[in-house]
Amino acid sequence: MNFSPCKLKPESETPILPHDSGECTVCPARERSICAIFEPTQLPELEKHLQRVAFPAGKVFIEEGRAADRFYVVTQGHVRLFNSMPDGRRQITGFATASDFIGLVSCKNFAFSAEALTPLRACQFSVSEMSFLRRHFPALEKRLLEEASRELVRAQKRMLLLGRKTASERLASFLRERFHLSKSALGHLALPMTRMDIADYLGLTIETVSRTFSAFQRQGLIHIPHTRNVLIQDIEALSALADGDIALKRRHS
Amino acid sequence: MNFSPCKLKPESETPILPHDSGECTVCPARERSICAIFEPTQLPELEKHLQRVAFPAGKVFIEEGRAADRFYVVTQGHVRLFNSMPDGRRQITGFATASDFIGLVSCKNFAFSAEALTPLRACQFSVSEMSFLRRHFPALEKRLLEEASRELVRAQKRMLLLGRKTASERLASFLRERFHLSKSALGHLALPMTRMDIADYLGLTIETVSRTFSAFQRQGLIHIPHTRNVLIQDIEALSALADGDIALKRRHS
DNA sequence: CGGGGCGTTGATGAGCTTCAATGCACGTGG
DNA sequence: CCACGTGCATTGAAGCTCATCAACGCCCCG
Known part of the structure; x- marks a missing residue:
């Protein structure tokens, strides 16, 4: 599978004009x-x-x-x-x-x-x-x-x-949430936020988030072609991990 | 100051009859x-x-x-x-x-x-x-x-x-919350819950909660005549701690 | 007196944070 | 075009906070 990295560079201060996209198919000209x-x-x-x-x-x-x-x-x-x-x-x-x-x-x-x-x-x-x-x-x-x-x-x-989940369980929960939000069965997530945002969302540090992402990739749960793009490879395992059903131990290398 | 320990032993299964207390002073016979x-x-x-x-x-x-x-x-x-x-x-x-x-x-x-x-x-x-x-x-x-x-x-x-507070900050936040709930300026709290409940409320373990209670007492922030009764002695300090305004270091003995 | 529930305290260690170095992508200017 | 700087991410090493394990104390009740 081949992803182009998702471009999210800040736009200039010039305000975006309304009505140029995001229209409703039922009632055009409305969001x-x-x-x-x-x-x-x-x-x-x-x-x-x-x-x-x-x-x-x-x-x-x-x-x-x-x-x-x-x-x-x-x-x-x-x-x-x-x-x-x-x-x-x-x-x-x-x-x-x-x-x-x-x-x-x-x-x-x-x-x-x-x-x-x-x-x-x-x-x-x-x-x-x-x-x-x-x-x-x-x-x-x-x-x-x-x-x-x-x-x-x-x-x-x-x-x-x-209050109660481990770092792996938190990140697995996050990925599952994003997966359900995306509504695509392919499991291709384009994350709009940085590692810092994810860390502050999950009550962790960027380093822990990054390490856990890497661990998931090593375990074959996900694939990370680009930092902002994640391919979910085993949603079942991630979901089980998110709920704490399994005690997945971290394995180095 | 002299507290009688707050009695909370479970009542029998016999249902409590309505209307025997908790009445409203404005409209009697209603809760x-x-x-x-x-x-x-x-x-x-x-x-x-x-x-x-x-x-x-x-x-x-x-x-x-x-x-x-x-x-x-x-x-x-x-x-x-x-x-x-x-x-x-x-x-x-x-x-x-x-x-x-x-x-x-x-x-x-x-x-x-x-x-x-x-x-x-x-x-x-x-x-x-x-x-x-x-x-x-x-x-x-x-x-x-x-x-x-x-x-x-x-x-x-x-x-x-x-997600972001330390054990001391969590317990201080909890005590402040209870203090405001009690509405008594005296700072005499009768906690209806066990240490286990407090731990599960704050995302900690009973041991950490217990140790932090003891530390607060040593520091003169509170006094604990009975496990379920806490006297707030320095609400200002607790409140500052709860908001992370000060970095209160734990001192042993 | 013995037992159970709850709380406290101590010793040890795991898991995550902190500190630090490196890598990578991207944009800018010489 | 490439050197350089910046922002973000990754990885490693060390340290700290809090969890875990264990022992003990207190209180209440049968």
Whole structure:
């Protein structure tokens, strides 16, 4: 199999123009991700309440502690969400991509930071319009609750990972998660994040992540043609490892 | 200061009768915690849709993976919520007490288990009535979203704790959390859980928890008259430690 | 008095982090 | 075109934190 390395070089500060891609096949000229969240009949009205925005890679567009006066729906690109400590230690709580909500949590101040991992496009809603939206789209309330519920279930799984799993189990869990996200049965993953991001997501260091990647490759579980591209070779074994069903011992060389 | 050890011996299987305590001062004959969640005017109607239940200490009343056909509002006692792995490793994701929701997550199956830590009293709602409740109490939807949001914020803080904090920082965070929960300025905590529970909550072992408790006592941060009773002596120092503001080195003897 | 549950303490070691060096890809400028 | 610098990843060696194993103490109860 032959991969071209995935190019993720930061774009310049020039904002990306909306509507030039990511369109919905059902309702052209609208982002797929918006269609996934709201009913098609609601779209014309909704259109008045959102603002299309674009950020370059590396832009921190939500800062922990700042007033939570807005929220986003990502339409294109990837985002890391994180909490950090005064001395710089960082925990990435999740990655967001097209169709994901960011900042829906009904709180006065943001409890996390968000940074564009790649050039980003999103729809921005102001919280002041949020109450209006809620009244006019009653289904939205239920929808938000479902999103929050899904988040909570994921958060619980991640607490188990961070509190109780070994380095191998963590990385296996991560790869399985990415595999399911990709929806391709071929097992070809294009990771949008660096080793540093993965380490901060799994509560490890870059060195441990790197060593474990290498160990997996030696064991024939994965193949790494390029650092950002991983081919899953044995998803069954990885999945078993992720759940701690087997005690896979690390073998050097 | 003189503490009587907090007695937590399991009660017999005989169900606790409702209405014999935990009453609300505003609307007698109703549990405080229910009043905290619903409007007083809603209570008579609501009363028809809930079922009062009681469990002895140690009862696992929600099992991970089972159909999520009900949810609870705790009215008295304490609960541990946890996820576990096939080999027995366990991560406690939270403790619940009076006025807390358990199982509101709108999911087909429970994603966690819940076990009574002390004799428990709760109001049980069936999910089938939940949709009815939602229609008749429109404010409920918003309320549930607020609860879920608060949970999510807590979950993010806990991911930072589990992924990035040291043992001392974790225990300090735990003590601070309990201190704020107690709402007593005196700093006298009655812990309803064992060292094992604390360890599984913080992603540590009982030995490390015990050693860190002892270290805190040696450093004059706390005093431990009885294992289940802790007197906070220096909340400022504990709080700074919890946030990683200071690098408190462990000193033996 | 004996036994069990829970907690504490000590000794040892595994697993991960830290520190350090090297490699690799890519972009830039002489 | 190639030397050089930078950012990211890999690999090795040493060290530290926390887990593991083990012994003991305390308290409560039959």
